[in-house]
Amino acid sequence: MEKQNIDWENLGFGYIQTDKRYVSNYKDGTWDKGTLTSDANIVLNECAGVLQYAQTIFEGMKAYTTEDGRIVVFRPDLNASRMADSAKRLEMPVFPEERFVEAVVETVAANESFVPPYGSGATLYIRPYMFGSNPVIGVKPATEYQFRIFATPVGPYFKGGAKPLTIRVSDFDRAAPHGTGHIKAGLNYAMSLHAIVSAHEEGYDENMYLDAATRTKVEETGGANFLFVTKDNKVVTPKSDSILPSITRRSLLYVAKEYLGLEVEEREVYLDEVKDFAECGLCGTAAVISPVGKIVDHGKEICLPSGMEKMGPTTQKLYETLTGIQMGRIEAPEGWIKVIK
Ligand code: PLP
Ligand code: COI
Numbered sequence: 001m002e003k004q005n006i007d008w009e010n011l012g013f014g015y016i017q018t019d020k021r022y023v024s025n026y027k028d029g030t031w032d033k034g035t036l037t038s039d040a041n042i043v044l045n046e047c048a049g050v051l052q053y054a055q056t057i058f059e060g061m062k063a064y065t066t067e068d069g070r071i072v073v074f075r076p077d078l079n080a081s082r083m084a085d086s087a088k089r090l091e092m093p094v095f096p097e098e099r100f101v102e103a104v105v106e107t108v109a110a111n112e113s114f115v116p117p118y119g120s121g122a123t124l125y126i127r128p129y130m131f132g133s134n135p136v137i138g139v140k141p142a143t144e145y146q147f148r149i150f151a152t153p154v155g156p157y158f159k160g161g162a163k164p165l166t167i168r169v170s171d172f173d174r175a176a177p178h179g180t181g182h183i184k185a186g187l188n189y190a191m192s193l194h195a196i197v198s199a200h201e202e203g204y205d206e207n208m209y210l211d212a213a214t215r216t217k218v219e220e221t222g223g224a225n226f227l228f229v230t231k232d233n234k235v236v237t238p239k240s241d242s243i244l245p246s247i248t249r250r251s252l253l254y255v256a257k258e259y260l261g262l263e264v265e266e267r268e269v270y271l272d273e274v275k276d277f278a279e280c281g282l283c284g285t286a287a288v289i290s291p292v293g294k295i296v297d298h299g300k301e302i303c304l305p306s307g308m309e310k311m312g313p314t315t316q317k318l319y320e321t322l323t324g325i326q327m328g329r330i331e332a333p334e335g336w337i338k339v340i341k
Contacts, residue, residue: 001112004153008120011155013286018151020110022103025133026093026145034103036110040150049132049142056186057086058129060285061247063108063151063340065118066328071340073126074326076104078247083128086183091141092130100128101338107149108340114153118327121161125154125286157223157286158205162319164293164308165282167221169271170195170207174222174242177213181242192222206282208295210271211240218269224284225249228269228277229314231305235262236277238269248283248322254333255321262314275302279312289319 006016017040024034049055059079064072080100087094104126108115116122128149132142158165172195175181180188192207199207208226211217218226218238225246228236235256237249256262274280280292293308294301306312311319324330325337 003117004113006114006116006153008116008122008153008155011116011122011153012159013125013154013157014152016114016152018111018114018153020107021148021150022107024095024099024103024147026147027143031093031095031099031147034099034147036106042146042148044133045135047135047137049134049136052136053132053139054185054187054190055090055092055132055136055142056129057083057090057092058127058184058186059083061104061126062285062326063115063124063126064326064328065115067118068328069118070328071108071112071115072326072328073104073108073338073340075247075251075336076101076338077335078250079104079128082184082245082247083130086185087130089180089183090185092132092145095130095147103147103149104128105338105340107151111151112341114151116153122153122155124151126151154286157284157288158290162291162311164291164304164306164311165205166203166294166296167206167208167292168199168202168204169295169297170199170209172207172209173212174209174219175212177211177242179242181219181240182244184244189222196222204296211242216270216272218271218274219243221282224282224287224290226269227252227281227283227289227315227318228274229279229312231276231278233262233278233314235264235314235318236269237264237266239266240268246284248285248288251336252283252289252318252322255325256318258333259321259330260317271297277304279306279315280304281311281315281318288323289315291315
């Protein structure tokens with residue numbers, strides 16, 4: 001299969017329209033059989049539930065070309081199950097999890113020429129999403145929905161690739177206790193836009209959100225979970241009911257323990273203790289593991305000992321092991337890799 005003529009090495013994290021996307025519609029209590037389409041546009045009624053009350057959820061995962069030339073997707077079953085959780089929380093019908101995985105496979109296979117080559121540093125980002133499509137004017141769930149998946153080739157989420165980031169402690173909250181922070185709802189991202197724009201204006205790469213109730217505990221950023229390394233080389237990640245259960249973070253904890261023999265801890269992390277950590281990273285599908293070099297808390301700088309030039313040594317090992325598993329250089333745990341071809 002001939003690849004697209006794309007400058008893979010210099011791709012940023014942006015949208016490039018690919019050939020095919022998957023669509024299935026929900027009406028009268030059932031999902032139709034679903035199909036691939038070339039049409040990248042959606043026509044909706046002006047009063048569609050998604051447009052009026054933001055009834056929309058999404059997922060994100062990646063397809064990789066492995067060292068031996070296969071195309072694989074990383075743990076799509078976990079995205080399927082997280083999307084089911086998101087749907088239930090927003091009173092949307094669940095798109096059956098097995099069908100979700102099959103639809104991901106179909107979408108990637110149909111866009112094979114857009115899957116970046118091995119070693120290019122780029123990947124195919126896969127974006128499943130679902131939204132309320134029929135007119136809704138009283139505040140209530142829609143009765144008709146559309147589930148879609150598109151794919152787009154992407155490079156690093158943060159410009160500068162593996163260069164350590166500078167982030168700030170945000171004055172805005174991302175998620176309320178007992179709210180929707182633990183699901184992947186579009187509304188969580190809409191309300192983070194002002195915070196990210198103002199962070200960028202002030203020269204920061206991202207926001208560190210604290211828990212909304214006490215503003216003392218580390219939650220996550222707008223698009224990734226935190227991972228810290230202690231001075232005695234323990235991997236620590238914040239535990240909270242209002243952060244997204246990152247598939248990357250869950251995978252990294254397993255890798256830290258089972259592949260690298262490190263101690264891991266998932267627990268509440270106080271902002272006050274961040275100054276004592278040796279390394280900090282942001283982890284997620286888009287972010288992979290992006291190192292953090294500096295955290296600024298209202299003018300007070302917390303400089304991680306790993307510095308502003310490169311990833312800390314444990315972050316680097318985690319990064320290499322995870323990407324090694326994703327790209328087929330390192331044997332994956334059972335069930336982590338879905339082979340497309
Ligand atoms: N946290 C937020 C708010 C996110 O949007 C994402 C991205 O999906 C993550 C964390 C990382 O999750 P995952 O590793 O499943 O991509
Ligand atoms: C992902 O990593 O898949 C995400 O959804 C993060 C998003 C902010 C790009």
